[in-house]
Amino acid sequence: MATATDTRLLGKSIKRREDPRFITGRGSYTDDLKLPGMTYAAFVRSPHAHAKIGKIDLTQAKAHPGVVAIFTGKDLTGVNSLPCGWLLPELKVPPHPPLAVDTARYVGDPVAVVIAETQDAALDAAEKVKVDWNVRPAVTATAKAAEKGASQIHEVAPANVAFKWQIGDAAAVDAAFKTAAVTVKKHIVNQRLVANAMEPRACVARFDAATGDLTLWVTSQNPHVHRLLMTAFVLGIPEHKVRVIAPDVGGGFGSKIFLYNEETVCSWATRQIKRPIRWTSTRREAFQTDAHGRDHVTDAELALSRDGKILGLRVKTIANLGAYLSTFAPAVPTYLYGTLLNGVYEMGAIHCDVTGVFTNTTPVDAYRGAGRPEAAYLVERMIEVAAVALKMDVAEIRKKNFIPKFEHGYQTKVALTYDSGNYAAAFDKLLGMLDYRKIREEQAAARKQGKLIGVGFSTYIEACSIAPSKVVGSLGAQAGLYESGIVRVHPTGKITVFTGSHSHGQGHETTFSQLVADELGVPMEDVEIVHGDTGAIAFGMGTYGSRSASVGGTAIHMSIHKIKEKGKKIAAHLLEASPGDMEYVNGQFQVKGFPGKAVPFGQVALTAYVPHNYPEGLEPGLEETSFYDPSNFCFPFGAHACVVEVDRDTGHVKLLRYVAVDDVGNVINPMIVDGMVHGGIAQGVGQALWEGAVYEDDGQLVTGTMMDYALPKADMLPMYETERTVTPTPVNPLGIKGAGETGTIAATPAVVNAVVDALRPLGVDHIETMPLTPERVWKTIKAAKAGR
Amino acid sequence: MYPAAFEYHAPASVADALKLLGKLDDAKILAGGHSLIPMMKLRLAQPKHLIDLRKVAGLTGIKEDKGMIAIGAMTTHWEVESSKVLKSKCPVVSETAAMIGDPAVRNKGTIGGSLAHGDPAADMPATVIALGAEFVCQGKKKRTVKVDDWFKGIMETALGEDELLVEIRVPALAKGTGAAYLKFPHPASRFAVVGVAAVVTLDKEGKCTKAGVGVTGAGTHAVRAKGVEAALSGKKLDAAAIEAAAAKAADGVDVQADLQGSEEYKAHLCRVFAKRAIEAAVKRAHA
Known part of the structure; x- marks a missing residue:
């Protein structure tokens, strides 16, 4: 184990300290929890995508052995609608009852909960609940939701339109298109995805009738947000009498940010039956009810000069929000999407128009990347379409348009100010790793033999370290997006850190202890990280949007700074020196330049708690709290490339190489960042080639099991070749940009661009819809041949 | 759940x-x-x-029996995959088993369970059709069903309600015979979107004296591609002959469209994989 006495810990690939318990099956997940008197919940869900709820007959179900209680929507008196936490101007916010009362609006919409002594009794009894369904026509297709004659889903939202939103300068874009030498236009379908965290959602709700305290264990990425939304907005119970614990959580990818029906219902019901209730989602329920991602249908147009400079980008998107507004749904296809359309390029003008629509499908919300993958996909697809139209090399057109290197701010055409960037450098590094010239030669030779080899790029940017509270507040967020970090030094010099970030796979217990150990010069083993418990942590906004290291880490860094400042006063007192002459070096407080005149960290800690010989007026104790609210987003970027071979007989795409250069600013633990990049690439490739939630017209989810929904598997992916460039952000003192979503954002366009490039000799310059299933590719080949 | x-x-x-x-x-x-x-x-x-049937005695194991190889119905896919007898006498059966699911599935799933279940996208049906296997069923009486009479429809086989499938018999490959099973796997389930098994016997001049071709995945149940077999028989199997024969691979298949493919695409895959499987089988027959 490396210690900080000899060398810095930052930048070292230290093995994850949480992994031994995870890989030996000793993690402690919500479903592992056993409480005396536990009961089990099963939800009765709508089998129809759109149906009026008639009489609900509970006679048989109630008679089932072991049933404790059954509640329907009508029983939930005093329970409010599940809230929407991000409001847009004129957003239509329809009621979202935790149990549907009059109408079910998607397959899986819960209408009743059965609580029983055992899980199987609950499931068996749930099957005996008889509901008179009056089935209504459903609408599921994104592009059809707002069409005339489409079934009306919510009274408050005529034509199923939730919002119309725009950003950019329409007049400037119109002008750019008038003067452009070349324009290209494409229809782009960014399909719906299912998050599929390894651990399904689960909760245990326990009401203690003696104290009036409610404890909720829940698979949450942000337990404080869960508590706030549930207590203040839905259940109307006092926040300080509720404790929310998110223990070990097995993945989220965004889907565990949101306040869902099930934990709300269980939290209400435990107060009625005065016994703890556990609910664990089945995988089938997860497919039907975990918030889905993406689902955009877009028309995009790019205007360019003859020499390939981007003059204008015009985007019209319909975003499918599903049946209800999930917690942060309105933000995803607007402020997390339209604001990223500038990409890494200088653009003359941009205008983006988004219509959010309701459909009879599972609600859609943030899924790894959330809006930014949709933007990057569009920009990176369109620039390659433009290159084809201009007969330019796809690397050349990028180089021609890159925003030049900058260190302190670049104002985009769509509201954001990028922090720092050196886009050409990352791309040049990628081209070197790829041996770009050679690969084009090999491609040309392979084409002569009739092989379809393609090379695709993605030079992406994203916004993370979410986010400056003032900015997001002005954009409709109903919450701040700072983070808290408490550093508690114990009398023995051991340290407990309380962070508002939440690890559900990210490795915070390692990364944060590495940060603290590095900054304080103490062994990592002396640092404990506590997260995921509203009873222990002051407040926290949680983990999503690649914010933990940059926002949560900075809050911890600030508290460490305060600890050092206080420690200097204590040490100066002990050394009879002036605090202003003190410095903190190698785990000791010393008089500047005099390592021999020093007090070790542990002695200062002990003195703080046994303050017999102590500075006048200084409070005892050594614990500091910080809330860090970033001044801007951070903007990681990078360049990815994919090489594919397409089987012209079957349309099957084989990945030959995947090369990535990411710039996430400074890195605490390279191995953990690599891991996140690797996983992200797999998910991005998954969207490009395999994944897709498919609904029948009647609203049944036909890709609703692991046998139907194709997640990436190890044998479907090549060995990745990954590198980094480092452009620290000036936004936070750690220089960290964020790394959690880069792979997902970058990979999808790189793969699709590679497939399209493979089909170039056939005259193909675009494939409208992902995933690029073999049949879709085969039909593209066939149509291209027929068109010749 | x-x-x-x-x-x-x-x-x-x-x-x-x-x-x-x-x-x-x-x-x-x-x-x-x-x-x-x-x-x-x-x-x-x-x-x-x-x-x-896990504890029923006598339903597992693989042995040679009068030019045939008898496989107990409860023999796991893994045992089939790793069987020395099969690998030397009829390797295509082992190879097919190796392409089923994943190791967990192969360690628990059985050849008899799969063939009695009759999943339209299972792998082994194509191979047993191409080989001309026999199914030994035990009811009040013992009877043997030829593979051409076995698969009846979606998850429907000739197995009677009061019967157990106890043994599957496949022929040891004759001299000059090559066999191969190739499939286009479903990206999620790894079942066969289309799978084709081909068994060809060549004489000294390289002419095909016997051909067996089974197609799985595309239709309601696995079928024998009779048109392909007829087109192969008696021919010298050069590229043109194989191509012409494979073109008939979807004839007689009641192709079912689903998320993995339209009727047109799946029929096309039948032809592509028939061609590839026959090519592989011919190559082996020559070897």
């Missing part, structure tokens, strides 16, 4: 299993469980009784 309640039986002999099968109402045979249990967990199947 929890299945609905059921009663579990684990008889020790074929006779006892048959007795239970005759006596119990709404009983299903459990022979590995990699199709039945998932359906029960989704509550798409809710049998009242499960009769597990």
